[in-house]
Amino acid sequence: MSLGIGLVGLGAIARAQHLPALEQVEDVHLAALASRNATLPDLPCYPDIDALLAAEPDVTAISLCTPPQGRFDQAMAVLRAGRHLMLEKPPGATLSEVEALREEAARRGLTLFASWHSRAAAGVDPARDWLTGKTLRTVVIDWREDVRKWHPGQQWIWQAGGLGVFDPGINALSILTAVLADPARLISADLQVPEGRETPIAARLEMRAADAAITAHFDWRESGDELWRMRLETEEGGATLDQGGARFAIDGQVQPIAESSEYARLYERFRDLVARGERDADFTPLRLVADAFLNGRMHQVAPFIEAPHG
Ligand code: NAP
Numbered sequence: 001m002s003l004g005i006g007l008v009g010l011g012a013i014a015r016a017q018h019l020p021a022l023e024q025v026e027d028v029h030l031a032a033l034a035s036r037n038a039t040l041p042d043l044p045c046y047p048d049i050d051a052l053l054a055a056e057p058d059v060t061a062i063s064l065c066t067p068p069q070g071r072f073d074q075a076m077a078v079l080r081a082g083r084h085l086m087l088e089k090p091p092g093a094t095l096s097e098v099e100a101l102r103e104e105a106a107r108r109g110l111t112l113f114a115s116w117h118s119r120a121a122a123g124v125d126p127a128r129d130w131l132t133g134k135t136l137r138t139v140v141i142d143w144r145e146d147v148r149k150w151h152p153g154q155q156w157i158w159q160a161g162g163l164g165v166f167d168p169g170i171n172a173l174s175i176l177t178a179v180l181a182d183p184a185r186l187i188s189a190d191l192q193v194p195e196g197r198e199t200p201i202a203a204r205l206e207m208r209a210a211d212a213a214i215t216a217h218f219d220w221r222e223s224g225d226e227l228w229r230m231r232l233e234t235e236e237g238g239a240t241l242d243q244g245g246a247r248f249a250i251d252g253q254v255q256p257i258a259e260s261s262e263y264a265r266l267y268e269r270f271r272d273l274v275a276r277g278e279r280d281a282d283f284t285p286l287r288l289v290a291d292a293f294l295n296g297r298m299h300q301v302a303p304f305i306e307a308p309h310g
Contacts, residue, residue, distance in 0.1 A: 001027070002027045002028060002029050003027060003028050003029070003060070003061050003270075003271050003274060004029055004030075004031030004032075004058065004059050004060070004061065005022060005028060005029065005030055005031055005059070005061050005062070005063050005086075005267075006031060006032040006033070006034065006049075006052050006053075006056060006059040006061070006062045006063070006083075007019075007022070007030060007032070007033050007034070007062075007063050007065060008033075008034040008035075008049050008052070008062060008063065008064045008065060008066055008074060009034075009035065009064065009065040009066035009067075010033060010035040010037070010038040010040075010065070011065060011066075012154075013065055013088060014065040017117075017262075017263040018063060018065055018263060020261075020263070021261060021263035021264045021266070021267050022267060024261065024264050025264050025267040025268055025271065027271055028267050028268075028270075028271050030043065031043075031044075031056070031058075031059045032044045032045070032046065032052050032056050032059050033045045033046070033052075034046045034047070034048055034049045034051065034052040035047070036048065044056060049062070049074045049077055049078065050077060053077060053078065053081040053083065059083070060082075060083055060084060060274075061083060061084040061085075061086070061111075061270070061274055062078045062083050062084070062085055062086070063085075063086040063088075063270070064078070064085070064086070064087050064088060065088050066088075067154075067156040067157075067162065068090050068091075068092055068093040068156075068161055068162065068163065069093045069156060069159065069160075069161040069162060071087070071092055071093070072092055072093070072097040072100075072101070075087065075092070075101050076100075076101065076104065079101065079104045079105055079108060079110055079112075080104075082108065082110065083110070084110050084111040084112075084113075084270075084273075084274045085101075085105065085110065085111065085112050085113070086113040086115055086266070086267075086270045087101075087112070087113065087114050087115060088115060089114075089115060089116050089117060089118075089170060089171070089174065089285075090163060090166075090167075090170050090285070090286050090289070091114040091281070091283060091286060092286070093160075093161030093162075094161070094290075095283060095286060095287060095290050098114065098281070098283050098286065099283070101281070102279070102281045102283075105279055105281070106279065109277065110279075111270070111273045111274045111277070111278060111279055112279045112280075112281045113266075113269065113270045113273050113279070113280050113281070114280065114281040114282065114283065115266045115269075115270070116171070116174035116178075116282075116285065117171070117262040117263060117266060118171035118172070118174050118175050118244055118245050118262070119174050119175060119178045119245075120260070120262040120263075120265035120266055120269075121175070121241075121244055121245030121246050121262055122245070122246050122247075122248075122257045122258065122259060122260050123241050123242075123245050123246055123247055123248030123255070123257055124175055124178055124179065124241070124245045126248050126255060126257055127175075127179045127232070127239065127241050127245075127248050128178060128179040130239055130248075130250060131179055131180070131181070131232065131234070131239075132181065134234040134235065134236045134237075135211075135234055135235040135236065136180070136181075136209070136210070136211075136212040136232065136233075136234050137211070137212055137213070137233045137234060137235060138212060138213050138214070138215075138231075138232075138233045139176065139180075139209075139212060139213075139214040139215070139230060139231065139232055139233075140214075140215050140216075140230070140231045141172045141176065141214070141215065141216035141217065141218075141229070141230045141231075142217050142227045142228075142229045142230075142231075143168055143169055143171070143172045143216070143217070143218045143219075143227070143228050143229075144217070144218075144219045144222035144226060144227045144228075145168060145219075145220060145222055145226045145227075145228070146220070146221075146222055146223050146226060147165075147201070147220035147221070147304075148223075148306070150168070151167075152306075153306070157199065158197045158198060158199055158304075159198050159199070160198045160199065162198075162199050163199060163289065164193070164197070164198075164199025164200040164201060164203075164220070165199075165200050165201055165202055165203055165218045165219065165220045166199075166200070166203065166218065166289045166292070168218065168220075168228075169203060169216065169218035169289070170285050170286065170289055171228075171244065172216060172218070172228070172230060173216070173284075173285040173288050173289065174285040175230060175241065175245050176214070176216075176230065176285075177282075177284040177285055177288070179232075179241075180209050180212075181209075181210075182209040182210040182212075183209060183284075184207045184208070184209040184214060184284075184288060185207060185208055185209070185291075186205060186206075186207050186288055186291035186292060186295060187206040187207055187208055188205075188206045188295065188296075188297075189203060189204065189205045189206070189291075189292035189295060189296030189297070190203065190204045190296060190297050190299060191203045191292065191293070191296045191297070191298050191299065192299050192300075192301045193298055193299070193300055193301065194300075194301055194302060194303050194304040195300055195301070195302065195303045196303050197303075197304060200298075201219075201220045201221060201301065201304055202217075202218060202219040202220060202221065202301075203216075203217075203218045203292060203296070204216070204217050204218075205218075205288075205292055207288070228242070228243060228244035228245075229241065229242050230242075230245075237250065237251050238250075238251060239251070246259075
């Protein structure tokens with residue numbers, strides 16, 4: 001039987017990825033929407049999650065696509081109403097709230113899926129397989145993009161809990177923590193926060209995993225060639241994940257990997273978790289970000305002006 005999904009928050013990612021994936025994946029369909037501003041034709045639409053839950057007892061699974069701040073109350077309402085829950089990344093604004101969600105879901109025997117779309121990128125599984133059994137020496141992560149292009153007008157990313165440049169950076173950390181055999185721990189961090197903003201526009205992290213040294217550069221001020229790259233050096237050779245994990249090259253040779261839609265894979269996984277009565281809620285990437293905020297040095301930098309230059 002097809003799993004009917006209630007979607008909450010019709011913003012950039014819901015429109016670009018969730019709606020097409022819900023069309024594409026077998027045995028999953030969009031059953032209702034909760035949006036403060038939007039409706040979709042031929043679909044039950046509600047102004048908020050509470051109204052949706054009250055009116056749609058048969059919608060047993062909810063996908064939250066709202067910003068991390070404020071998501072906890074929505075998520076808890078979903079679980080308390082006995083529905084399964086899929087969370088966009090990051091799973092929340094704090095570790096304590098996401099851990100409370102995991103406990104609540106477990107106590108009620110409900111599925112909680114904390115999704116990390118970058119882990120579903122086509123090159124990630126091959127990279128993990130390639131790394132298995134090798135001795136990792138260094139990892140260098142470069143995640144550089146233009147915030148004006150990807151987050152136009154989004155205020156929440158600059159507000160506490162919105163993560164700033166860690167909003168994309170956590171995608172790199174989700175890949176890192178998926179491919180490494182050993183846990184990564186933060187050694188130091190430098191966060192550059194624009195004057196008048198609450199979250200960083202750039203960050204540099206030093207981490208270690210066993211004997212491997214890991215450096216990550218995240219920067220939202222890249223107006224030229226954007227880069228979402230992870231370079232892995234082992235005693236047995238090197239490899240590169242590129243394009244956010246979609247491309248994988250070993251010693252410079254691009255590996256043939258079948259294209260796949262990250263979001264289709266996420267909904268397949270959610271469907272299967274619900275069918276099996278399982279949970280998948282790994283908060284390791286959020287823990288590294290929390291450590292960077294805990295232990296990082298803050299540097300004030302020039303104000304960020306939303307309007308593009310010229
Ligand atoms: P967005 O464009 O700002 O959309 C978020 C939507 O959430 C809004 O359109 C709104 O939908 C709803 N919302 C509810 N309360 C809100 C509030 N207080 N402030 C703003 N919106 C609120 O954000 P997004 O880019 O889709 O990101 C949403 C989540 O997806 C984030 O966790 C983000 O990290 C993740 N994500 C984004 C991308 C991307 O490229 N944009 C990629 C992967 C993951 P209604 O008007 O329908 O209520």
